[in-house]
């Protein structure tokens with residue numbers, strides 16, 4: 001059998017929202033499958049793949065790329081039925097490689113999770129690889145001499161905070177600096193110190209201290225604090241002073257894992273207790289209010305009424321309470337001393353508490369679970385390989401996203417309610433669960449053949465929400481679509497609306513496709529695409545949408561929803577939306 005031939009090389013960006021992956025993807029097209037080994041070279045950074053057995057008849061191939069990470073790809077035949085493919089990189093980066101069967105090709109994904117930072121130090125935007133950025137965050141946020149476990153906890157918290165803000169994955173970015181995911185202002189986003197600044201301040205300790213921080217970042221691989229499948233709001237502060245604050249009391253929004261926990265561990269913090277002394281004049285200036293003011297005097301110059309800290313006192317009350325010798329006040333001077341405990345907003349991870357716990361021998365996992373109760377650690381599933389220069393095995397080192405032989409994408413359709421749970425009930429006694437099932441079966445029928453469809457139920461049975469999302473996650477679905485009919489106490493309420501998880505870019509894309517197709521098929525009122533933290537939207541790893549097709553409680557719409565012809569039409573509209581979505585993301 002002749003050796004497979006390299007027929008071409010392609011490049012593109014690969015994004016996986018579910019796993020927060022972003023990669024520069026290089027695809028080597030071939031006439032057959034082959035094995036390969038790889039190694040890295042430095043200055044300049046290169047990633048080298050040797051494909052063997054393989055041939056290439058075109059001399060030297062060259063594909064200019066210039067995507068910020070991959071400069072170019074070069075390939076050429078080498079003696080012994082070997083083809084060498086070289087990726088010229090702008091910096092070292094992790095990668096994964098795997099082959100796909102139909103058509104035969106080698107896929108190389110180079111990790112490009114990167115952060116656009118607004119640097120206050122340099123007053124401009126900078127693009128940094130995520131882990132590089134995190135080293136600078138640790139340097140700015142905690143003493144580099146912290147215990148290794150405390151540094152790891154901080155690394156995971158900072159990574160989580162950052163992932164949540166990445167605009168690439170639907171995050172909102174920094175609200176002050178347009179175009180930035182985060183800024184380097186610790187009071188606004190997270191602190192960040194550049195290598196140059198650290199070199200200046202750490203001097204001969206630079207290598208050792210930076211090494212400690214870099215180790216904390218790489219030791220925690222790509223871990224983030226997850227609540228459900230998504231990154232949690234992993235905020236942190238210097239010192240809580242005895243009990244962390246709930247997000248509700250500080251920002252007015254409550255989160256189950258930010259309700260506040262007792263923390264006796266941060267007593268070691270130099271900022272555990274602080275006394276601020278202000279002259280009364282300074283306090284007045286800062287509060288823009290008088291702290292102690294004589295408001296009215298009598299004819300003889302005695303105090304008739306004075307205000308102290310916003311309260312009004314008569315002269316004699318003042319004299320009594322303060323034990324003044326008279327009400328003839330000449331001047332008020334002196335200090336206002338306010339002693340506080342803790343430092344920072346107090347919500348989430350207490351940095352000095354983490355240090356205290358690390359000194360007690362706790363691991364970063366225990367520390368993170370302590371300050372973010374109810375969360376788990378999850379990994380951004382990029383397999384790190386490059387950087388060491390060691391040759392790697394030429395076998396797929398992670399399951400490929402497309403999979404060998406490219407099976408059809410898995411789509412999960414979820415008929416809402418069922419069994420003991422009827423859902424909404426129409427004025428003529430129509431059950432939502434029955435409508436949802438009929439529509440879902442029609443959708444599944446229209447989808448079959450082009451995708452692999454799974455239904456969370458095929459009959460009138462009780463299925464928990466958890467079982468529904470588990471099915472999607474186990475089957476590695478590419479999308480999850482939950483089918484519902486709406487209900488309202490107002491019979492006139494009507495129309496179509498579709499939900500996705502707040503901030504999910506792909507969820508939004510799917511929901512918009514669904515809404516568009518449903519409106520087209522039904523021509524009822526457009527209630528819009530909405531965001532909601534529904535269980536099935538939150539707990540599904542893949543992009544998900546929930547359609548409220550029409551209102552079962554509206555007599556006109558109930559009549560439509562009961563009609564088998566309309567049910568089929570709605571099912572077909574949902575299938576069309578799925579194809580619209582897949583065409584857009586693939």
Ligand SMILES: [Zn+2]
Nearest residue numbers: 174183188189
């Ligand atoms: Zn900011």
Ligand SMILES: [Zn+2]
Nearest residue numbers: 263266350353
């Ligand atoms: Zn604390």
Ligand SMILES: [Zn+2]
Nearest residue numbers: 416423484485
């Ligand atoms: Zn429902």
